[in-house]
Amino acid sequence: MESDNKGEFNMEKRDLLYEGKAKILYLTEDTDLLIQMFKDELTAFNGTKKGSFDGKGEICNAISTYLFEYLENYHVLTHFVSKSTDTEMVVKRLEMIPIEIVVRNIATANLSKTYNLAEGDVLQYPIIEYFLKDDQLGDPMINEHHAYAMGYATPEEMRMISRVASKVNAIFKSFFDRRGLLLVDFKLEFGKLAKNLLIGDEITPDTCRIWDKKTNKKMDKDRFRYDMGQVDKVYNELKDRILSAG
Numbered sequence: 395m396e397s398d399n400k401g402e403f404n405m406e407k408r409d410l411l412y413e414g415k416a417k418i419l420y421l422t423e424d425t426d427l428l429i430q431m432f433k434d435e436l437t438a439f440n441g442t443k444k445g446s447f448d449g450k451g452e453i454c455n456a457i458s459t460y461l462f463e464y465l466e467n468y469h470v471l472t473h474f475v476s477k478s479t480d481t482e483m484v485v486k487r488l489e490m491i492p493i494e495i496v497v498r499n500i501a502t503a504n505l506s507k508t509y510n511l512a513e514g515d516v517l518q519y520p521i522i523e524y525f526l527k528d529d530q531l532g533d534p535m536i537n538e539h540h541a542y543a544m545g546y547a548t549p550e551e552m553r554m555i556s557r558v559a560s561k562v563n564a565i566f567k568s569f570f571d572r573r574g575l576l577l578v579d580f581k582l583e584f585g586k587l588a589k590n591l592l593i594g595d596e597i598t599p600d601t602c603r604i605w606d607k608k609t610n611k612k613m614d615k616d617r618f619r620y621d622m623g624q625v626d627k628v629y630n631e632l633k634d635r636i637l638s639a640g
C-alpha cells in the first residue's frame with residue numbers, strides 16, 4: 395500500500411524535528427532535506443495570543459512557495475525545494491542563525507511608537523533591524539555588534555545578510571506594487587548550508603505587513619493581532635492577488 399504521508403516527490407516524512415508556533419519541521423529519508431508543514435494556528439505577542447482558522451496553513455504554504463520560487467528567478471538563495479502537499483514544502487535543512495531580520499519601508503507599530511512617526515509615513519530609506527530569536531527573552535533587538543560579540547554570526551555573514559535583505563526588499567517592493575499592494579515591512583530568517591547563506595523559514599502574511607495601496611487596508615497578521623476581523627477572508631484575498639500574474 396502507498397503510504398499517504400508522501401508528497402509528489404515521494405519524500406517520506408519521518409520523525410518530528412521541531413514544532414514551532416506556526417509550523418512543524420519533519421525529518422525525511424534524506425538527511426539533507428526537511429518537510430516544513432504549515433499549521434492552521436497563528437500567534438501574536440510572543441505566543442501569548444493564539445488563534446487559528448481552517449485553510450490558513452494551505453494559504454501560507456501557497457504564498458511562501460510562490461514567493462520563494464519568485465526569488466529564485468533573481469538568484470536569491472532560499473531553502474525551498476518543492477511544494478509537496480497543500481500544507482507542506484520540502485526544504486533544505488539549514489543551521490539556522492537565531493536572528494530575525496526585519497526590513498521596514500513604512501512607519502508603523504513599534505517603529506512609530508519609538509520614534510514618534512505617524513503610522514503610514516514613507517521612510518526616506520529602508521530600515522534594517524535585527525532581533526535575537528529567543529522567546530524567553532522576548533526577542534530583544536540587537537545590532538551587528540551584538541551578533542559578533544555573542545557568536546551568532548560573523549561580520550561577513552551579517553554583511554551578506556543585510557545585502558540579501560536589501561535585495562529582497564527591492565524585488566518584493568515592485569512585485570507587490572504591481573499587484574496594488576504596499577510592502578510595509580517583512581521578516582527574514584537565514585541559515586547556513588556548507589559555505590552558503592540561504593533564506594529559510596517562511597514568507598507569508600504572518601511575517602510581512604502588506605497594505606492595499608488605494609485604501610491602506612491591512613492584509614496581514616495585524617488583523618489578528620489587533621482583532622480587526624476577517625482574518626481568513628483577507629489572507630485568502632492576499633493569496634489570490636499574490637498568485638495573480640501581476
Ligand SMILES: Nc1ncnc2c1ncn2[C@@H]1O[C@H](COP(=O)(O)OP(=O)(O)O)[C@@H](O)[C@H]1O
Nearest residue numbers: 414415416417473485486487488490583594595
Ligand atoms: N530550513 C530550515 N532548517 C532548519 N530549521 C528551520 C528551517 N527553516 C526554518 N527553520 C526553523 O524552524 C522553525 C519553524 O517553525 P515556527 O513555527 O516558525 O517556529 P517558531 O515558533 O520558533 O518561530 C523556526 O524556529 C525556524 O527558525
Ligand SMILES: [Mg+2]
Nearest residue numbers: 414415416595
Ligand atoms: Mg516562526
